[in-house]
Amino acid sequence: MDSTTQRYIDNLAEAIVKAYDITIPIHDIDAVVQKMGGVVKEQKGLDDLYDGTICKTGRDSFSIVISPFQSQKRKVFTVAHELGHLFLHMGFQIDPVVWENQDDTVYRRFGSSEQEYQANEFAAALLMPRKEYVKVLKNNVRNGRVDISAVASYFHVSNAAAGNRGRFLGYLI
Numbered sequence: 001m002d003s004t005t006q007r008y009i010d011n012l013a014e015a016i017v018k019a020y021d022i023t024i025p026i027h028d029i030d031a032v033v034q035k036m037g038g039v040v041k042e043q044k045g046l047d048d049l050y051d052g053t054i055c056k057t058g059r060d061s062f063s064i065v066i067s068p069f070q071s072q073k074r075k076v077f078t079v080a081h082e083l084g085h086l087f088l089h090m091g092f093q094i095d096p097v098v099w100e101n102q103d104d105t106v107y108r109r110f111g112s113s114e115q116e117y118q119a120n121e122f123a124a125a126l127l128m129p130r131k132e133y134v135k136v137l138k139n140n141v142r143n144g145r146v147d148i149s150a151v152a153s154y155f156h157v158s159n160a161a162a163g164n165r166g167r168f169l170g171y172l173i
């Protein structure tokens, strides 16, 4: 992913946090989805290959279906990832023409790895916005080392997700 795309995704997530008045850290991702006009459902029969899917259900509504067979942290990240598809690839509240053309009956599956990568970056940026991340990171340096598990627990994400975000932002190696 090029740096222009990275910057775009970061700024978009920040704008969405502001527009929907989302409090960071996010304690209840389902409530955030509801605020946007969507619902989150869990479904056991979901294709084993997918942690989650998203589809348009109406003019201003959408539905995210996630597999129950994941940890709570993983579920939150999956929902945030699907929101990435919603704003980045389905045009929701961003591009009326693209949104208009979304099929509301068939699950949209995002095949390209670039789109998957972008949705993951969006998820990380939504759950750990740059400014908050840097502040929390600086507050969790002990003896010259970052306590990444403290950062992760603040944002309710896995250590891996918190570490990736730090590397992405250039604060961790």
Ligand SMILES: [Zn+2]
Pocket (backbone or CB within 6 Å): 081, 085, 110, 115, 116, 119
């Ligand atoms: Zn995806």
